[in-house]
Amino acid sequence: MAKIAPHAGAVFSIWDETYCHTLTEMWAASLPVIGLDYPTVAGRIRAANGGWVYSEKDLDALYADLVRDMEDSNGFMDRLRAVIDWQRGEGRANTTRAMASKYQALYQAVMRDQPSLGAPAAQPTGLQEAMDHRVAVVCPANDKLTQAPASTHVRVWARTYNHPDRATSFVRMTPEELLAAARTGTIDKAIIQRNALPVSIWRSLKPLVEAGKLRYAVDLDDDLSNVPADKDPDGSYASYAKTLDDIIGHAAVVTASTKALATKLKKRNACIEVVPNLLAGRIWRGQMPKRTSDKIVRGIYMGNRSHDADFAMVQSAFEAAAATHPNLRLRLVGALQEPLAKVPDWLEIIDIPKGARNYPAFVAWLRAQCSDLDFGIAPLADIPFNGHKSYLKALDYAGLGLPVLASNHPVYKPLKGPDHIILVDNTPADWENALNERLKVGSPDEATRAAIRDWVTEHHELEGTMRQYDALLLQHLYKDSE
Incomplete structure (x- = not known):
């Protein structure tokens, strides 16, 4: 098209087309179109005013009409404008x-x-x-x-x-x-x-x-x-x-x-x-990897890069707990806008691979991380904006089969009840105590992980709604x- 730079296109079918994608493509390329008087093509051209319709019964008359209409600059521009209107409307x-x-x-x-x-x-x-x-x-x-x-x-x-x-x-x-x-x-x-x-x-x-x-x-x-x-x-x-x-x-x-x-x-x-x-079962269901034996108790904190204040609220608690429990780790996925000046030994910062940034792929990648994970954390600062958030993060962790330490915040209080949801008051001392209790329990066994996932399926899965x-x-x- 670019090489020949046409002013108009033509569909010279001598039978009735079913729809004529060729006509669509030429209009998409900004060409008014010449067509013969068969219902489908002729009807589309007349409805959009995107070209000219001729009878093929008299070829001499057809040629004369073609020459006349191609020399009619006003008529040509009317049809070109109609094609542009089609592009903005039906074509889009x-x-x-x-x-x-x-x-x-x-x-x-x-x-x-x-x-x-x-x-x-x-x-x-x-x-x-x-x-x-x-x-x-x-x-x-x-x-x-x-x-x-x-x-x-x-x-x-x-x-x-x-x-x-x-x-x-x-x-x-x-x-x-x-x-x-x-x-x-x-x-x-x-x-x-x-x-x-x-x-x-x-x-x-x-x-x-x-x-x-x-x-x-x-x-x-x-x-x-x-x-x-x-x-x-x-x-x-x-x-x-x-x-x-x-x-x-x-x-x-x-x-x-x-x-x-x-x-x-x-x-x-x-x-x-x-x-x-x-949680959508179509994305979250499936076989989970078993926890590897590395003598580490590892939590995970994930989210979009807007949780600096939430992380800062628990950082000192992790520092204190890690000082007496050198086997404590926290895997950080996203979550922070500003990089930390110094990354402590207990913190593992993981970049999401490029191929795992779309949500279904991210969930698959996250599930693969579970061979290293033992619990999730969901700290939430008590500010007005956070009061309108949902408890989705706790569901995400539960979908991985992980116990959850979540802020004792109105957002997470509706989940209170199951043993795997632990609500923690937003003080460094309370978060440190919760971490120490989690360290005593260690890594949840496979039966516990399966029971947590079953809880999600029964109470918080999308398909039944x-x-x-x-x-x-x-x-x-x-x-x-x-």
Whole structure:
């Protein structure tokens, strides 16, 4: 294309195409297209005004019409502008993922009369209704929508997988694709997570929302409108806060990870649902490595790089415990923004391999670490921002089969009860005592580790909650549910 630099393209098929991907590719390359008068190609060209349609019955007339239209610069520019409009609308919205979701809807319509033990009560009853049960999923992610922050996997992607037994088909979209789909009317429902929508996209989407052309849920697991400055070093959350509040205010429903966060968000939107953080069995299940015998008692502390204050709270306790127990170690994975001036002997700082930074790969890598690990720690400083967090970190450790030492903080108090969850008051002395008690116990045996993982499966696994999640979407995103 670049070599020949064409001004227009042509589809000279003398039969009716099924769809004509060649036409799509030429429009994607910014070429108005010449086509013959057969329904599929001619219909698409006329609908988009993206070219010219001719009859092939009189070749001399066809040639004369071609020459005339190619010399008509105004007509050519009209069609070129129409092609650009197509690129911004249908061309951007009708991705391969969107196409796959239409097939999913078709399969649901065909299978709707087949019995299914796990099927939700509200199954689509026809092809059009199945098409209407498609929901866009817009989250922070890479351009290919295959890699994303852990919160996207945990909160949204793990819940929005497609299955014949589910009434809804989910379509991952970029913000630009969502805007195009809403403009063309091909999608009218969405799930939007955290700060996924750029300010410019929201400005264009907002009138469509206010006109009733798009209903959406916002999913949040932090109070992102009030992020402390030390956790927002570049000020990106602060600059986005006003836009996020507007997005929250226009949402059909806001899903929050905790009751405390839901209470805070209720000031911005009265329709709040608590959807707790859970572990996806599809990612976390499987055989675990056995603990190697190295006479070390090793803890793990992991998280994104915003936990300096939390780590500082327990650092002196580890120093004191390690002074009398030289076999104590702590493996640090992520967690800190600022590097330590000096790394003590008891601290092991581990970089996450490049190939393990996407959440499912990270979990697999983390599980492999368990041959060296004996317990996890979850310190949490008592500051207002932390009050809206969830107990996910404790679940992560339990998913590894590890006992947990967690701050005696409202975030972790709902987990109080099982023997493997130890709540510790936030003082150096209490953390030192907890570490000393853990050192007395040493490494948990395989039966204990298996029992901890079974506790997660029974009480905190995602798969058993999908019916409720689908019902929530049905209640809030579908217009006929009002």
